[in-house]
Amino acid sequence: MIDSLKQGNKTTLFWLFSLLAVWMAQATWIDQLNPYYLSILIYAGINIILAVSLNLVNGFTGQFSMGHAGFMSVGGYFSAFLTTTYLAKNPELMSEFQSFLVFLGSLLAGGTIAALVGYGVGLPSLRLKGDYLAIVTLGFGEIIRVVVLNLDVVGGARGLPNIPGFSNFGWVYSGVMICIFVIWRIIHSSYGRGFLAVREDEIAAEAMGINTTQVKVRAFVIGSFFAGIAGGLFAHTLRYLNPQTFDFNRSFEIIIMVVLGGMGSITGSVVAAVFLTTLRELLRPLQEWTHIDFRMVIYSLMLIFTMLLRPQGLLGTRELFQRRKQLEPGVTP
Amino acid sequence: MSYKKISVQNRFFTAYFMGLLLSQWISGCKPHALSLSQGNVREPSAQNQATIRVGEVSSMTGSEATFGISTHRGIELAFEEINQSGGVLGKKLQLMTLDDQSKPEEAATAATKLISENQIVALLGEVASSRSIAMAPIAQNSKTPMISPSSTNPRVTEMGNYIFRVCFIDPFQGEVMAKFALNDLKVKKVAVLRDVDSDYSTGLADYFTTAFKKGGGSVVIDESYTSSDMDFKSQLTAIRAKKPEAILVPGYYTSVGLIARQARELGLQIPLLGGDGWDSPKLVEIGGKALENSYFSSHYSTENTSPKIQTFVSKFRQHYQANPDGMAAMGYDAAMILADSMKRSKTLSKQDLREAIATTQNFPAVTGNITLNEKRNAVKPAVVLKIVDGAFHYQTTIQP
Helix, strand or coil, rough: HHHHHHHHHHHHHHHHHHHHHHHHHHCCCCCHHHHHHHHCCCCHHHHHHHHHHHHHHHHHHCCCCCCHHHHHHHHHHHHHHHHHHHCCCHHHHHCCHHHHHHHHHHHHHHHHHHHHHHHHHHHHHHHCCCCHHHHHHHHHHHHHHHHHHCCCHCCHHHEEECCCCCHHHHHCCCCCCCHHHHHHHHHCCCHHEEEEHHHHCCCCCCCCCCHHHHHHHHHHHHHHHHHHHHHHHHHHCCCCEEHHHHHHHHHHHHHHHHHHHCCCHHHHHHHHHHHHHHHHHCCCHHHHCCCCHHHHHHHHHHHHHHHHHCCCCCCCCCCCCCCCCCCCCCCCC | HHHHHHHHHHHHHHHHHHHHHHHHHHHHHCCCCCCCHHCCCCCCCCCCCCCCEEEECCCCCCCHHHHHHHHHHHHHHHHHHHHHHHHHHHHEEEEEEEEECCCCHHHHHHHHHHHCCCCCEECCCCCCCHHHHHHHHHHHHHHCEEEEECCCHHHHCCCCEEEEEECCCCCHHHHHHHHHHHHCCCEEEEEEECCCCCHHHHHHHHHHHHHHHCCCEEEEEECCCCCCCCHHHHHHHHHHHHHCCECCCCCCHHHHHHHHHHHHHHHCCEEEEEEEHHHHHHHHHHHHHHHHHCEEEECCCCCCCHHHHHHHHHHHHHHHCCCCCCCHHHHHHHHHHHHHHHHHHCCCCCHHHHHHHCCCCCEEECCCEEEEEECCCEEEEEEEEEEEEEEEEEEEEEEE
């Protein structure tokens, strides 16, 4: 007991240090970086949050959701709507502390609204299993997009321009650290075993006294919350939102990251998100030489080969830097 | 317990923080920019480079690929011409094109790459307003002049003083069709069928409605569809019930062709009206006979006998074995105005180039004489084309 507490404190300390390191980097050398590499780094960070949060639903709880981009758009649109129309009409007149508070508040609000929508979607649909759940979440993702498309207050099809560019490396990687920390701690807690139990065998889990629907909905709500945060960060990085960005292709991209990294591996999702984000950019020079867009062909071929050679994903259910083999399915600690 | 590991982590962090403190101490108390700002981008030493690099972000693939490829061909043709006649200030122009798959976020990344990695002097793009709006803050923050060939949404050039366009804007285009409907077609009752998926279509529909009502006409019904729709019969039946004298369909050519066919099947023989989104040879391939006697506004007409247009049309046909549509002409004009500004510019620094582009006066372009106004928009006439026997025929010119 005391031993595990010590261990917990140490991991918390580790994450706090990482958070501090991120902001130290932001304050010192990160702005000297080439803006192109910096923007890849930032988009990789946003993709990490999306992939890790979807992994909680798809990988750890075993519920195949295909509507993650929908929750991302809810969070993104809500936080951007708050900052553009109410809180930060003149971002250049605001002090740094003010913009810090405004951005933090709107991010959390966006995440909360996304979580609420996740709850509303999850409660009826998570009683379904497998393919049915996938189709329902896919449908809900599209509904969210079409609703946004017809909302004139956020620009509808015209999109939402002039979003203040509050987001930066520090914000995005704080989001990454917090997201990974929260999901890591949930999965490693005794409560989190419930998530894994639902994935392994729902009937057995129910027989052991786990409220499976509740567990599934909670995973869904937490996943949606972080998707909303990622959406808010995305909106304030790109400074323009368009409903087109959040179509089901975006959901598939996130699913691909989760599957490629390994369903049920947080570090796997991180590696896959970084890998796929940079791969798209690494293949750009090829396009400049050949004038033909080979990127998508190579990207797809790599996915096909990974799935053929390593169907469980790059890391399977294991983690990088794993200390104890306590998470293998069926192995009790 | 893994004490060893943790102490390794601690040592790593200690080293990291020491390094950070050291670097901060060395670099002094420099002000740090919050996001991409001019300070981070190395100023391109245009004087030292063998060629002048110009970036282009284009929708070579994705939903608006036809327009993107047309624009790219126009730009390519212009660059070839400029380089054959000796280039600019004794240097050749080098075009660097990146595809954005018709996605705003890709356009932003592509623009960032071109500006910070490839050190371009100016940026050409994008066709669609949504992508131009995503690119504009990046161009503005790095103080890189950006010329959009055909983004007609007024917001694009409002993003900053480095953003220009060589086309007219949606309010004007809406006004053109409203004027044409009222004065030339002499209709008073018009139905609107807009594409809610497209920023371009909804914008144009709104501006047309305002101008048409101001001129004394009335919009009897406002129906909508989404760009993936294939069946428009319910909307068209509702429109038929209101007995309008014309239907405004400000969408892209793919849907318009289908709408025209289905309207004729329902017995609606009234003319259809549209904007430059119609301007593609594919329109008649899809719509066929149903589009006869319909009208749309565009940037220029290939029928115009002015030598400027005819040489462009024949050169384009020779190169690509295709008729240049409006987008190709706009791409060509954007590149030509950029080259002209480079010749007039004091130096090839981005600031001087911006000044030169801003003072473009009466430039003899393919799509009419272009003057850039104080809002960095092109002031120039629009033409209305009529579809007769599957070909676009010049109908009238409407002055701003």
